[in-house]
Amino acid sequence: MTDRGRTAMDGPGRDGRRLLVAIHDVAPPFEAAVDQLCDLIAPLIGGPKLAMLVVPHHWAGEPLAAAPAFQRRLRAWSDAGVEMFLHGWLHRDDSSHAGRVARFKARHMTASEGEFLGLSEAEARRRIAAGRALVEDCIGRPVTGFIAPAWLYGPGAHGAMAALGLGLAEDHMRVWDPRDGRVHARGPVITWASRSRWRTASSLAVATVARHAHRPLRTARIAVHPGDVTKPVLIDSIAATVRAMTRGRRVARYAELAAEARAA
Secondary structure (H helix, E strand, C coil), X not given: CCCCCCECCCCCXXXXXXXXXXXXXXXXXXXXXXXXXHHHHHHHHCCCCCEEEECCCHHHCCCHHHCHHHHHHHHHHHHCCCEEEECCCCCCCCCCCCCHHHHHHHHHCCCCCCCCCCCCHHHHHHHHHHHHHHHHHHHCCCCCEECCHHHCCCHHHXXXXXHCCCCCEECCCEEECCCCCCEEEECCCECCCCCCHHXXXXXXXXXXXXXXXXXXXXXXXXXXXXXXXXXXXHHHHHHHHHHHHHCCCEECCHHHHHHHHHHC
């Protein structure tokens, strides 16, 4: 039995452990990069057993609503078994942040991409509802959940997710149910950075350590971004990390976490 705020028991797999893999920032401007990431990862995990985080209007560029060909691709991916999450609306942070913690996160944890860190609950609810309706119309089924850009959430985002009945969310350190706060998995996500030379070097070092340090985790998570394909060293690191993390693990889907919590 799992209580609020406690971690649910993982399901059966090799050694009882599993791996979740997600491609972030899935949007029309990044179609080629998403294809490249899929071609890299799918053979390593045994098919399309991954999640895609869809941004309806990434940085006010080409909107999903005006991209019927990309909408059809989302439907095809979803039909093939890819999980779909809503991943913000713009992925751009236009808010003014009150408080030192929020200002620190907005300035140092992302490059102006923490869209939902400073939104009011009403505005967060409006964007999530519109984005969810659009993505669900494209794929013909409910989204698995909502993951905020840069994994950053403010009070308004938390309130909006609960009010809209979204069943799954994640940040850098956990996966949880926004409706009741129940935590389904804990542990840092493995991800990479392409924004600068030093960030790339740091992410490569962290990924190398994580291949070993994350082995005890019941649920390990890997997240990749379109920008990763711009640097061959990141592509090599992603492939090596996926290979390492699939040893002794079953590649799983996020929805299993919620299903197991309901069963518990």
